Amino acid sequence: MFFDKYRKKDEGTIRYYDLYSRKHRILAVLIFAVCIGMVIIALFPAVWVFLASFKDNAEFRKEATILPAAFNIENYIKTWNDLKFFKYYFNSFAVVLGSVISSIIFNGLLAYGLAILRPKGYKVIFTLVMWGLLIPATTSVVALFVNINRIGLNQSFLPLWLSMGANAFFVVLFKQFFEGLPKELIEAAKLDGCGVLRTFISIILPLSKPIVMVITIFTINAAWSDFLLPFLVLNGSGHETVMVRLFLFRTSNATDVEVLRAVAFSIIPPIILFLIFQKQITEGTTAGAIKG
């Protein structure tokens, strides 16, 4: 039964004919077991966060158990209210929403120029963008922070939104997709007197739904998870995001269980997003890496 499915296997090393040997059958079962183990290791920590956050503080500090004594959702709601988490969720959602819009428009427009319009000298820009892909933002974050302060954009969401519009990885993903679009449609639009911007909005974007989807999902996750720039821009402004709030626990007198529940709150949205869009997320990762 277990080995029947190997008849159709045509990827990797082991083939059905290998399994005539008992040694190889054991190997196949062993590999299967190890893979189950890997998935458990991958999932357990997040599962534990939810299990342990149902404990109360005394139980958490004294009882050396994995499972809580009781599942009481009211504790969760109390912590949500005590920590005013609605506010941080709201701020994070505001950052995410603006980031998605900016990410699609700006990265999309640049990729449109690089992949389709190709004005004279566009290669210089492409090279500069590729270098930006490899010299990550963290190294210049101090100078960026100083610049943002100089033009008075600190304590606002604006720099966070706009920074997602300058993402080299997204530009490359868009560019690859646009290059695969049928040229005839774009030519036809031009002959119909469609301006370059109109072509982008009414021809290119509607044809590019799959990649827009992938970049939207990636941007949501990146904007939700980002810490350093939101911390520098928003700390002390009263508009802190969820991740900034998590960091501030380092110097607060919150109890362990409260911190743990806050961690749980912060991972719920990415988990929901992943459960819905697992296919796009996993495929987007490999597509970007193999071709980029």
Next chain:
Amino acid sequence: MKAVSNKKLGISKKDISGWLIMLPTIILFAFFVWEPLGESVRLSLYTAKGIRLQEFVGLDNYALVLNHPDFLAAFKNTFTYILWSLIIGFFTPIIMAVLITETVHFKGLFKIGVYFPNIMPGMAMVMMWGFFFRPGDTGVLNILLSKLGIESMEWLTNPKLTIPLIIATMTWKGAGSTALIYMAGINGINPELYEAATLDGAGIRQRVRFITLPNIFSLGKTLLILQVITVFQILYEPLVMTNGGPNNRSISIMQLVFNYAFRDYNYPAAAALSVMICIVLVILSAFYFKLTKSKED
């Protein structure tokens, strides 16, 4: 007439509209990516009061940063981080990819399962692992150990284990997505190669050794450099999990930048350190480009 003169210049209306379309994003890239690199250099050559530049001091900030005892610790740690990330972080995804490729049941579930940690926000992840590594009976790993009848361990407060454990958590987060990339590479190998090798009498181990691994070698080189670039900038883990301790044994260079800038408000010193990191990253990136270029040829 006009069209002719434009042609002479080599600039057409099409070029102008193309540049106009790209202009807003180019401005954003300039502000968020390119200009800060130049600004880092300028900032590093001055003294400053807050964000206001005072006077030109040449390379004094570099000397200050390099002579600080923390720098030597961070510099040494960087190599330890890279070493451990080669041992733990580089091979784990390759092994995972090879194993998952060999399964036929629940393969989709395996792929999604191992990818899952990658969607965890970095800050949430490091706080979560802090609970796992907590010394004493209520640390999660110690609970698990006690179930197996093993004594509690110190985990992060044991200086010998600090960096390997930090790398382990990074690997936990990143290995699954890297494994998917390797799997895509393995799936791209022509199946006939395996069949021909089998006819020649190659066993499973030999097929992995002489077909699978050589075929993902160039992918591995590329991912290795990306990994070193990532580890070079490690920040959240030492910042939140250990605060650089015990006794500076896990402090990272990016953490020094963070401390200079946002704890001491010494932006020029932070910028000087950033510039030096940047130079190293540029060199590594040049290697990366060379590798990917030769792959395409």
